[in-house]
Amino acid sequence: MSHPTSLTIMVLSDSVGGTASNVVHAALAQFPDVDYELKNFPFIREEDQLTVVLEKAKRFNAVVLHTFVDPILVETIETFCNGNEITCIDVLNPLIREVTSRTNTMPQHKPGAKHKLDDKYFNRISALEFAVQYDDGKDPKGFLEADIVILGISRTSKTPLSIYMANQGYKVANLPLMPESKLPDEIWQVDSNRMVGLTNEEEMLSNIRRERMLSYGMDPETPYSSKERIRKEIQYAEELYRKLNCQIINVSSKSIEETSAIIIDSLKNR
Amino acid sequence: MSHPTSLTIMVLSDSVGGTASNVVHAALAQFPDVDYELKNFPFIREEDQLTVVLEKAKRFNAVVLHTFVDPILVETIETFCNGNEITCIDVLNPLIREVTSRTNTMPQHKPGAKHKLDDKYFNRISALEFAVQYDDGKDPKGFLEADIVILGISRTSKTPLSIYMANQGYKVANLPLMPESKLPDEIWQVDSNRMVGLTNEEEMLSNIRRERMLSYGMDPETPYSSKERIRKEIQYAEELYRKLNCQIINVSSKSIEETSAIIIDSLKNR
Incomplete structure (x- = not known):
C-alpha cells in the first residue's frame, strides 16, 4: 500500500x-x-x-x-x-x-x-481602530487611554503585536524608540504595569534591517543596519525600560502570538 | 442532581x-x-x-x-x-x-x-504593516501595490476588515469615500477584480454614527448622522462602485470575518 x-x-x-x-x-x-x-x-x-x-x-x-x-x-x-x-x-x-x-x-x-454583532464584537472593532490610530506614536494622547503601551526600537514587531492584541479587545498604543528622538511627556504618566519594552538580539536586528533595505532596492549596508548603530539603540532602549520600570521582552525567537500571551499572562498576575 | x-x-x-x-x-x-x-x-x-x-x-x-x-x-x-x-x-x-x-x-x-517564524509568518507581518501604512487612503501608492482595495463611506468597517484580511496574508489598502473629496487618480488604475465597495443600511449607519457622536460627548444630531446626509453618501458610493465595476458588499448584518470570507471566495472564483 x-x-x-x-x-x-x-x-x-x-x-x-x-x-x-x-x-x-x-x-x-x-x-x-x-x-x-x-x-x-x-x-x-x-x-x-x-x-x-x-x-x-x-x-x-x-x-x-x-x-x-x-x-x-x-x-x-x-x-x-x-x-x-x-x-x-x-x-x-x-x-x-x-x-x-x-x-x-x-x-x-x-x-x-x-x-454575533454584540458588545464584545464592537469592542474588538474599536480596539482595532484604536491600534491603527495610535500606531507608531502618532498621537501621544493614546498612551494615556491605552490598556497596554508597547515600546521598542525599529523592527521589534510593535505594529503587528499591537494589532494582534487589539484583536483580543485590548486598546494598545505603541511608541518607536530612537536615541535621537524626544520622548513624549505622556510616557512618564503611564502606569509601569501597563507598559512593555521590546528588545531583540543585535545579530537578528541587523539581518532584518539589511533585508528591509534590500527589499527597498537599496544597499543593505546603511547606518540603519550597522551593528554599532543597533547596539546603541538597544542600550538606549534597555536603559529607558529600567527607568520606566516596565516589563522587558526579548522577541528574538518569539512569534507575536507568543509575545502577546506573555504580556496578557503578566497583566493577569499583577 | x-x-x-x-x-x-x-x-x-x-x-x-x-x-x-x-x-x-x-x-x-x-x-x-x-x-x-x-x-x-x-x-x-x-x-x-x-x-x-x-x-x-x-x-x-x-x-x-x-x-x-x-x-x-x-x-x-x-x-x-x-x-x-x-x-x-x-x-x-x-x-x-x-x-x-x-x-x-x-x-x-x-x-x-x-x-514557526517562517516565510509565511513574515509575509503576514508585512501584510499587517502594509494595512496600517495604507489605511484610510493615507498614501495612494498603496492602491497599486495592494492585493485588495476596499472602498467605503465612514463606519462601514474598512479598517478592521483590512486588518483581518492582512492577518491572512493579503496586502490590503482602503479608501474612505466622501461625496466632497477628490478621488485619487490611482483608483482608476486598479483592476476591478481586486476592488470591493462596502455599503450599509441608512438606518444602521445613522445609529452607529449617533453612537459615535455620543461617545465623543457630543450632541448625536449632527449632519454626519442625519439620514439625508447618509443617503447622499450611500448613493454617491454605490454610483462610484458601478463606474468602477467592482464587487459590492452590504455589511449591515455581517461580521468582518463573514465579509472577509465572501471577498476571498469571490477572488478565488475570478
Whole structure:
C-alpha cells in the first residue's frame, strides 16, 4: 500500500470556517514534509449544498473537518462519511455535548453564533481602530487611554503585536524608540504595569534591517543596519525600560502570538 | 442532581492556546445563557507544570481542552483525566493521527510549531504593516501595490476588515469615500477584480454614527448622522462602485470575518 505525502483537507462550516482551519494549521504544522491543500467551504446552511460538497470530498479522498451545529447537517455529514469511509472530524460537538449535559441547557443551533454583532464584537472593532490610530506614536494622547503601551526600537514587531492584541479587545498604543528622538511627556504618566519594552538580539536586528533595505532596492549596508548603530539603540532602549520600570521582552525567537500571551499572562498576575 | 449554569473551561497548551480557545468560543456561542469562564494555561512543556494545572482542573471541576503534541504530556493528561472523571477534549491529535496513517509520516512533536517564524509568518507581518501604512487612503501608492482595495463611506468597517484580511496574508489598502473629496487618480488604475465597495443600511449607519457622536460627548444630531446626509453618501458610493465595476458588499448584518470570507471566495472564483 502506498502512502501519499500530499493530502486534501476540507473544512466545512455553516459560517466562516475559521475555527476548523486553525485546527488544520496547528495539526499540520507537525508535518513539515507533508504537502497538503486546505479547501475551505464556508456558509453551508442547507442539506443540498452539503451533499454537493460531500461528493467532492469523496472524489478528492479528503480528510473532512466540520463545525456544523445544526443537527440535520451533523446527521447528514456523519451518515455520508460513515457510508463512504471518509474520515470526518467534528470540531465543536464534543464540547457542545459536554456543556449540554453539564448545564442541562440546550444549544441554540444557530450557525456562526461566534460572530454575533454584540458588545464584545464592537469592542474588538474599536480596539482595532484604536491600534491603527495610535500606531507608531502618532498621537501621544493614546498612551494615556491605552490598556497596554508597547515600546521598542525599529523592527521589534510593535505594529503587528499591537494589532494582534487589539484583536483580543485590548486598546494598545505603541511608541518607536530612537536615541535621537524626544520622548513624549505622556510616557512618564503611564502606569509601569501597563507598559512593555521590546528588545531583540543585535545579530537578528541587523539581518532584518539589511533585508528591509534590500527589499527597498537599496544597499543593505546603511547606518540603519550597522551593528554599532543597533547596539546603541538597544542600550538606549534597555536603559529607558529600567527607568520606566516596565516589563522587558526579548522577541528574538518569539512569534507575536507568543509575545502577546506573555504580556496578557503578566497583566493577569499583577 | 443540580446543573450549574456556570462552568469553568480550561485550555492547556504547549504554546499560546489560541486554537483551543477558538474552539471554546465557537462552541459556547451556542449557549448564550451559560456563564462560563475560560482559563488559559499557555506554554506548558514539562510534566511537573502539567500536574500542577491538572490539580486545579480537578478543584474547579473544569472541562479541559488541550492541544499537546508531546506523547508524554498527552499520556499524562489522559491518565489523570480518566482517573479523576474529568472530561478532556483533545483538539489536535484526532487529525494528527489521521495524517500519520494516511501519509505514513511521523509528526515532529514540536510544541507550537504553528507559530514557526517562517516565510509565511513574515509575509503576514508585512501584510499587517502594509494595512496600517495604507489605511484610510493615507498614501495612494498603496492602491497599486495592494492585493485588495476596499472602498467605503465612514463606519462601514474598512479598517478592521483590512486588518483581518492582512492577518491572512493579503496586502490590503482602503479608501474612505466622501461625496466632497477628490478621488485619487490611482483608483482608476486598479483592476476591478481586486476592488470591493462596502455599503450599509441608512438606518444602521445613522445609529452607529449617533453612537459615535455620543461617545465623543457630543450632541448625536449632527449632519454626519442625519439620514439625508447618509443617503447622499450611500448613493454617491454605490454610483462610484458601478463606474468602477467592482464587487459590492452590504455589511449591515455581517461580521468582518463573514465579509472577509465572501471577498476571498469571490477572488478565488475570478
